[in-house]
Amino acid sequence: MIEQYDFDAIVSRQGTHAAKWEAGDLLKAWGMVERFDADTIPLFVADMDFPCPQPVLDALHARIDRKILGYSLHQTSTEYLDALCGWFQRQHDWTIDPASVIQCQGVVEALDIIIRTFTAAGDGIIIQPPVYGTFASTITKHGRVVVNNTLNEQDGVYTVNFEQFEQQAADPNNTLFLLCSPHSPVGRVWTLAELTQMAEICATHDVLVVSDEVHCDLTRADQKHIPLATLVNDDLRLITCTSTNKTFNIAGLSCANIIIDDPTLRNPFSSALGISFPSPLTLTAVTAAYQHSDVWLSQVNDYLDGNLAFIETFLREKMPTVGYRVPQGGYSAWLDFGRDSAEITRHINIKANIILEDGSASGEGGAGYQRMCVACSRSVLQEALERIGRII
Numbered sequence: 001m002i003e004q005y006d007f008d009a010i011v012s013r014q015g016t017h018a019a020k021w022e023a024g025d026l027l028k029a030w031g032m033v034e035r036f037d038a039d040t041i042p043l044f045v046a047d048m049d050f051p052c053p054q055p056v057l058d059a060l061h062a063r064i065d066r067k068i069l070g071y072s073l074h075q076t077s078t079e080y081l082d083a084l085c086g087w088f089q090r091q092h093d094w095t096i097d098p099a100s101v102i103q104c105q106g107v108v109e110a111l112d113i114i115i116r117t118f119t120a121a122g123d124g125i126i127i128q129p130p131v132y133g134t135f136a137s138t139i140t141k142h143g144r145v146v147v148n149n150t151l152n153e154q155d156g157v158y159t160v161n162f163e164q165f166e167q168q169a170a171d172p173n174n175t176l177f178l179l180c181s182p183h184s185p186v187g188r189v190w191t192l193a194e195l196t197q198m199a200e201i202c203a204t205h206d207v208l209v210v211s212d213e214v215h216c217d218l219t220r221a222d223q224k225h226i227p228l229a230t231l232v233n234d235d236l237r238l239i240t241c242t243s244t245n246k247t248f249n250i251a252g253l254s255c256a257n258i259i260i261d262d263p264t265l266r267n268p269f270s271s272a273l274g275i276s277f278p279s280p281l282t283l284t285a286v287t288a289a290y291q292h293s294d295v296w297l298s299q300v301n302d303y304l305d306g307n308l309a310f311i312e313t314f315l316r317e318k319m320p321t322v323g324y325r326v327p328q329g330g331y332s333a334w335l336d337f338g339r340d341s342a343e344i345t346r347h348i349n350i351k352a353n354i355i356l357e358d359g360s361a362s363g364e365g366g367a368g369y370q371r372m373c374v375a376c377s378r379s380v381l382q383e384a385l386e387r388i389g390r391i392i
């Protein structure tokens with residue numbers, strides 16, 4: 001077993017169907033990029049260019065050697081749930097009841113089901129932009145109404161506008177709140193006081209809370225993620241979305257675990273999801289990840305701390321007009337160019353051959369920013385920053 005990972009090493013993703021590295025022709029046809037060639041550095045998709053944890057790869061090899069990949073269920077033994085519950089206990093002091101876990105293909109799939117199952121057409125759903133763009137698109141796709149509780153921003157520090165949040169939660173038309181914790185893309189790890197206040201407001205006004213905690217394992221060394229479910233609030237109606245996709249860089253295996261203690265929420269969610277057969281490779285990978293990847297995660301987080309600090313130094317020295325604060329969580333840098341972001345995204349694509357995500361994709365408060373995925377080797381990150389620095 002590898003105990004020391006080398007995240008400086010560059011692992012080619014060519015020829016692996018990588019959406020981030022190989023979808024150039026598709027993205028051009030869709031009008032999303034103008035330039036995408038062998039020299040392009042794509043930093044817009046939020047997956048890592050690091051190898052997966054070695055225990056995951058070893059387990060997959062061993063599973064392939066069993067030669068048959070038939071219909072599979074995680075409930076055939078306690079191994080999968082034991083691994084998951086063990087992880088959250090060790091990493092987050094969160095005791096999960098295995099009976100509360102519902103496995104599905106991804107948080108996006110879960111959000112889709114939750115919105116269809118627990119809200120009605122025309123209901124308002126509160127989100128806190130600038131936030132993961134799929135929140136708003138899923139809400140509107142189903143004929144629900146986006147209610148923006150836009151975050152306050154002061155010198156790059158983001159906080160909740162509680163006064164507005166309370167008013168919005170008190171409106172009986174607003175029935176659901178999609179919390180992003182840690183928040184993406186602004187990188188906030190919410191404090192106990194902030195989480196408690198949001199939970200109390202929602203409990204008081206009977207607003208169902210969906211806490212999207214997919215970035216929970218990827219926090220800076222001085223930060224501690226607090227699962228909303230560990231707050232003691234018996235009146236809070238809560239669904240927590242967790243996922244291995246970000247933490248272990250296995251998004252291609254499509255897995256999320258949705259934690260719902262309250263059976264009056266769990267049963268309708270489960271019925272709406274129906275019976276699905278996860279890939280046996282997914283079950284193998286997720287089990288091994290949650291059982292044996294603590295060392296890998298700790299080293300990934302150290303490396304990300306280094307990358308995010310590297311950006312701070314680089315910008316201060318070479319691009320001082322670009323605003324940036326080291327995010328408390330996640331692996332995206334949220335860069336304030338202070339200019340029309342669609343135009344900047346295009347300029348950086350064409351002139352520097354780098355692909356970033358236009359901050360406008362994150363909704364209100366995102367214009368002027370670029371989201372950059374920094375989960376790559378430091379030399380690639382440096383090359384990308386130098387290229388951008390030359391044309392800005």
Ligand SMILES: Cc1ncc(COP(=O)(O)O)c(C=O)c1O
Pocket residue numbers: 046105106107108109132180184212214243245251255256
């Ligand atoms: C906040 C947030 N939620 C959900 C997802 C996607 O989750 P999944 O791959 O499990 O559908 C992402 C991916 O970028 C994300 O940033």
